[in-house]
Amino acid sequence: MSEQDVRDGLRVAVAAEPALSFDPDALIVRARKEIRRRRALVGAGAATVVVAVTAVAVPTVLGQQRGEITSVAPGGASSGKPTATVTAPPTTSASAKVDIPWPPPNVVAPHYTATQLKQRGTAMQNHLKTQFAEVVPNAKQVLPKQFGGEAEGAVADGQAYLEAFTSFTINGVRTAVDIYTSAPGTEGPPPAQQCTEGGVTQCDVVKQPDGSSVLVTTQNIDANLHGGVITSVLHYRTNGTVVRAAGYNYDPTGAGTFAMQPAVPVTVAQLTALATDPALGI
Amino acid sequence: MRKADEIRFREFARSQSVALRRSAYLLCGEWHLAEDLVQTTLIKMHRAWPRVVRTDRPVSYARKTLLRCWLDERRRPWRRAEQRDGVVPESADAGADPAVAVAHRDLRAELFRVLSAIPPRQRAVLVLRFFESLSVAETAEALGCSEGTVKSQTARGLAAMKAALDSSAPTALRSELP
Numbered sequence: 510m511s512e513q514d515v516r517d518g519l520r521v522a523v524a525a526e527p528a529l530s531f532d533p534d535a536l537i538v539r540a541r542k543e544i545r546r547r548r549a550l551v552g553a554g555a556a557t558v559v560v561a562v563t564a565v566a567v568p569t570v571l572g573q574q575r576g577e578i579t580s581v582a583p584g585g586a587s588s589g590k591p592t593a594t595v596t597a598p599p600t601t602s603a604s605a606k607v608d609i610p611w612p613p614p615n616v617v618a619p620h621y622t623a624t625q626l627k628q629r630g631t632a633m634q635n636h637l638k639t640q641f642a643e644v645v646p647n648a649k650q651v652l653p654k655q656f657g658g659e660a661e662g663a664v665a666d667g668q669a670y671l672e673a674f675t676s677f678t679i680n681g682v683r684t685a686v687d688i689y690t691s692a693p694g695t696e697g698p699p700p701a702q703q704c705t706e707g708g709v710t711q712c713d714v715v716k717q718p719d720g721s722s723v724l725v726t727t728q729n730i731d732a733n734l735h736g737g738v739i740t741s742v743l744h745y746r747t748n749g750t751v752v753r754a755a756g757y758n759y760d761p762t763g764a765g766t767f768a769m770q771p772a773v774p775v776t777v778a779q780l781t782a783l784a785t786d787p788a789l790g791i
Numbered sequence: 792m793r794k795a796d797e798i799r800f801r802e803f804a805r806s807q808s809v810a811l812r813r814s815a816y817l818l819c820g821e822w823h824l825a826e827d828l829v830q831t832t833l834i835k836m837h838r839a840w841p842r843v844v845r846t847d848r849p850v851s852y853a854r855k856t857l858l859r860c861w862l863d864e865r866r867r868p869w870r871r872a873e874q875r876d877g878v879v880p881e882s883a884d885a886g887a888d889p890a891v892a893v894a895h896r897d898l899r900a901e902l903f904r905v906l907s908a909i910p911p912r913q914r915a916v917l918v919l920r921f922f923e924s925l926s927v928a929e930t931a932e933a934l935g936c937s938e939g940t941v942k943s944q945t946a947r948g949l950a951a952m953k954a955a956l957d958s959s960a961p962t963a964l965r966s967e968l969p
Contacts, residue, residue, distance in 0.1 A: 512921060512949070515917060515921045515949065515952070516921045516922070518902045519817055519902070519917075519918065519921055519922040520922070521899070521902075522816075522817060522899045522902050522903070523813040523816060523817065523922075526809075526812070526813065526816070526822070527822055529808055529809055529812065529826070530826060531808075531826060531829075531830055533801060533804035533805045533808060533833070534801065536804060536830055536833055536834065536837075537797070537800065537801060537804070537837065539830075539834060540833070540834045540837035540838065541837075661935070663859075735907070735908055759910070760910065761910070761911075762910075762912070
């Protein structure tokens with residue numbers, strides 16, 4: 510296939526396009542409403558800033574929450590080495606109801622500034638530089654990327670989540686684990702939706718002694734990528750934070766030579782150790 | 792937003808929506824999702840417009856935002872998954888010669904099958920380089936990576952497309968082009 514074939518193919522692909530079904534004027538009205546909604550949310554956040562800061566924001570941003578989820582990881586956060594936590598039999602399967610009320614009541618969403626998010630992202634990135642190899646010992650050339658939002662390292666005032674890939678080589682193939690964390694009091698990835706997504710072949714809930722929940726899903730994404738599989742572990746924490754660690758049987762960062770592995774090369778136990786790591790989360 | 796800025800944004804949205812949607816369609820393979828991505832992109836741009844409009848490069852900004860929206864959509868499994876099961880999106884080309892329309896439909900199906908076999912960022916590089924005809928430097932800027940990365944991703948993307956094609960497909964692709 511030559512470059513010209515690609516050019517011609519792309520040109521033909523869009524040759525018979527349907528008419529635009531949205532009105533740019535209506536879009537502007539929607540954009541204005543969106544801005545008003547955001548401002549209202551910020552205003553509401555400011556009204557409860559004392560509660561938010563004392564109860565959630567400061568301890569979280571400063572990384573002082575270690576130990577809160579001590580009952581999740583055997584050995585606790587003080588050991589510094591989160592270990593596998595999926596030891597109890599699943600209480601829910603893909604066909605059953607996911608009973609994780611979310612978001613938990615009475616949790617006030619903090620308003621993080623871009624500076625706070627950058628600081629927190631850097632702390633998590635530095636943590637992963639050492640911790641990832643502890644959790645996934647056969648991973649080589651581990652490279653945690655900058656936490657960000659819409660793009661790597663990009664954060665904005667009021668952003669309610671952080672996300673980053675940690676790239677590594679395993680079994681001689683490059684891949685990555687995606688770490689996503691949403692702020693307390695925000696919706697985050699809805700628990701019930703995890704099991705109803707197309708291609709989900711496994712959906713297990715493991716209730717933790719501290720009242721938090723670990724949700725494990727395996728999703729076949731054939732519709733997007735032939736043979737692609739994503740295993741996700743989501744930790745729904747009692748403070749309202751969600752931390753998700755996802756492994757792929759390919760390299761989701763799109764770097765390097767594309768190679769599809771027969772299975773996701775990180776285990777559920779390893780992903781669980783990352784998702785329940787108290788040092789990860791905002 | 793000032794009135795003058797609002798007018799400029801309205802003109803920008805009207806003039807660029809179709810072009811942005813074409814790029815979005817090539818990235819995601821679905822007209823409806825492409826339209827959603829463009830709307831999300833424009834809403835984000837509206838928020839930043841007073842700043843963006845002063846850069847004199849709003850198209851470049853829109854392209855970057857669109858790419859981010861799409862990559863964001865791709866890598867979160869709890870977001871909507873793309874539905875690319877071989878069904879070709881509806882076409883508005885009702886007046887076209889039926890034989891040509893069928894050939895184009897088959898070509899589109901084949902193209903998207905091949906495109907879906909390559910990683911998102913490589914697909915983005917191919918769309919920017921070969922559909923939007925951006926230079927290596929412009930593509931690197933849009934994707935926030937080095938020119939070397941663009942070159943290597945281009946080569947790998949083309950190789951991956953080639954590998955995904957059946958042995959007869961390249962000929963079919965070529966022969967069905969108008």
